Amino acid sequence: MIDIDFHTRGLAILRPEGALSKSDFEALARAIDTHINETDTIPNLVIRVDRLPHWDSIGALSQHLHLIREHGAIIAKVAVVGDSPLLTLAPEIAGHFVKATIRRFPADKFEAAKAWALAADDDPGRFEEIDGLPADVIAIRAVGVITAQDYRDTLIPMVEAKLKTHDTIKCLVVLDSDYAAYSGDAAWEDMKLGIRHWNAFRRIAVVSDIGWIVKAVRLFAPIMPGAVKTFPVAELDAAKAWVVR
DSSP: OEEEEEEETTEEEEEEOSEEOHHHHHHHHHHHHHHHHHHSOOOEEEEEOSSOOEESSHHHHHHHHHHHHHHTTTOOEEEEEOOOGGGGTHHHHHTTTOSSEEEEEOGGGHHHHHHHHHSSSOOOEEEEEOOSSOTTEEEEEEEEEEOHHHIIIIIHHHHHHHHTTOSSEEEEEEEOTTEEEEOHHHHHHHHHHHHHTTTTEEEEEEEEOOHHHHHHHHHHGGGSSSEEEEEOGGGHHHHHHHHTO
16 A cells, blocks of 8 residues: 655655555556646655565566656655665665655654755755864764765865864764764765775764664774764763863
8 A cells, every 4th residue: 555645735745555566556656647737746755664565466566667667757856764774775776767866864854854855956964063172173963864965065175174284183973863864875975085084083973872873883993993982962072072082
């Protein structure tokens, strides 16, 4: 079953559940086409995935692919909302088949996903600089969905500027309740930045209550050349004090 809600002009909220049939995808195509004809607007999509659905037959898969071919060229933005690790790959895979910009949001960022889908441009997130720390410290707070553009426009220039006047630098990264996710291209930029300046970071403090992020940082900390430590959001002041040492 695919529940379809057009309660907001220019936006279709889809909730696929269970075994999806060929008729489910046919009904979805008809609903989108009817909405376009009646409102003269092409809706962007927010797909809310509480549990991963599946196709009930080869015919359902074929009809799904047909839907993507027919509508993927006209829909501009698709937000995928859910916490399954498999959804992290969805934007990268789907991006090879459709022209739409696809972003993933965690389940608790449903309202942020709707706001992004309704916005005129693709500005899902940003890095905000945190003031009040020494000159050799880069302190940033991630807001929304961080993309490669945020690295190119904000973080990479900050790192390059600091390294002109300091041999090594320190970094404080805050991922609190306003953070949503990293896009695949942002993760690639992050990796390239780390390799390019492998020995440049003397201390890295990551402040977050998000379990998988804390675990990932702790997993890779032993192979990092500099000191790496995680802190809960409530201990942001302690993270600041540690990173400046």
